[in-house]
Amino acid sequence: VVDLALGLEIERLPEPQFDVLLRRKVRVIQIDPFSVSATAKIRYALKLVTGEVMSFEMNPSKITPETCPSETVVLVTGMSGAGKTTALKVFEDMDFEAIDNVPLSLLGNLVLGRQKPFNAPGLSRPIAVGVDIRTRDFGIEAFFTRYDTLVSAGEVEAKLVFLDCDDEELRRRYEETRHRHPLAADRPVADGIAHERRLVLALRDRADLVIDTTGMTTGEFKRLLQGNFTSPPENSLSIFLTSFSYRRGVPRSSDLVFDVRFLSNPHYDESLRDQTGLEEAVGKYVSRDPGFMEFFDSLTHLIEPLLPRYRAEGKSYLTIAAGCTGGRHRSVFVIEKLALWFENTGQKVQVLHRELANSP
Template identity: 40%
Template sequence: MSETSTDVGHDTGQHEIGLTPVKPTASELLIVTGMSGAGRSTAANALEDHGWYVVENLPPQLLSTLSELVQHASERIPKLAVVMDVRSKALFADIREALAQLSASGTEYRVLFLDASDDVLIRRFEQGRRPHPLQGGGRISDGIAAERALLTELRDHATLVLDTSDFNVHGLATAITELFSEKGPVTLRLNVMSFGFKYGLPADANYVADVRFLPNPHWVPQLRPHTGLDPDVRDYVLVANGAQEFVERYVHALEPVLAGYRRENKHYATIAVGCTGGKHRSVAVAEELSKRLAQQPRVTVTTSHRDLGRE
């Protein structure tokens, strides 16, 4: 995995207001899946370190049966994580039916989907000198394309999509620990991420805000070398016409969304704030949004700056 960690879960500042961990009345069921090479084994090890009973490579057909067994032993196995991959395409094709059976039985579950960019996945397979499980006689990229097609629907319906492109193994383990700690995840965790549009949209963003309408400190010589974390740049951005109004209205618009996430048992969301290069405006606004969102009930907010430091 890569040697830097600057994406989801990498904290440059953390604000906690009114944390209320969810205390399950029955066993928690977490399904861990995603792209091969995206870090399922690392996630499984981190969960196991924090008290989860982890079952790896379970065929989807056995998911309902295992869940029933665990429910009967909820005191002994309060937290179950099931790791599933696509080494058997025929078996994995039944995942939709397996999840439908869980829902029909009243079993509450969450799906953690681990993803990464194609370039990162290719590099990880090449470094490990291992073939992709679906590449057959083709290239690694062929296997990745086949896997993406197979997992598209599951990714779209996942409770949490975690992009591990910029994580090393330690960064991913830390992110898993923050999300699924010993006490269980907080009701809602938000990651407010700044980024630069010229470097591409964040793959795992639930909401994207464009703050390129604000004056750009890049064109102010004394501010250009600094970042949105510096007071002079922050003040320049936030006192600009429309800046405070944007922040206030954006937080207000998100309030029913956050309430809906809590009702639907969604525990994580990424709000991306973009400017041209991800150095000035998006950083300052992301920091301000984090402060405002942290005042919402039962919310933990982390702030990350994806492109800070790039030229």
């Protein structure tokens, strides 16, 4: 019996652990219907409780999603408030089975026993599991024991992703949402954050991928995960170009950053001040700078030989950022011109003008 009813907000008696159906005693499993992959939790819970694959048949889907191989298992952990719930939703959009806060004692059975669920070939998908300090029986040593077991079993490709965030932004997020930090209790949020950071430091050191979500938009976060965990063609490199304002900080996901504040600034031309680097007049103004063409040629000559080296290294994405004072004129034009250069070399790129995207 699976109870998908919303929990009442008033006090009530403990939920029954068993029910009687057709004169048989059946275990009751209570699941929040709006949590990540509630149906997946049902399947795994039943499988773990009974110890065997369910017997009813399912018609396998004819659609083969272009995602990670089915043997991929991603464990998502990190600082509370750094974006684990968002990450799991992104993984779910990428056709992962996404499950949050699975008890560590069940992790091995869930992952290693999940190939071909329901005994139906072709239904297996990659899985993303959220694990943090709120997980039942969580402990650093226990976590590494389970994780090392997954890796040494050789049946799956296990990846550990650690989500980090600046302490001040974590504090602000908790204050804005009015959520209580799991380790703060009656103490200030900052104390809970500091305590947690000490506890999870070893996880960060062992992670295959560390993502700092400080100042990162949901779109940037999604793009970063997709760049790492979708299955692009062999040796492909996804290239992202972004312009930004130094007043608002350098995008943390940037691999290569170029400061273009030395170029002539259209801001001081009143006829161009309210325009952007997307406008032809602004582009002509910046291009007339005596040093522009020499700079741009040097820029492309620097980038071009790096691309095959990044591909050979197995890098799946590359973010190139250009910044100026306001992020609306010079950096926008440089990124647009760089995008055109990539296009002329036969490479597809994605472009984001951060300050224009954030404009009212």
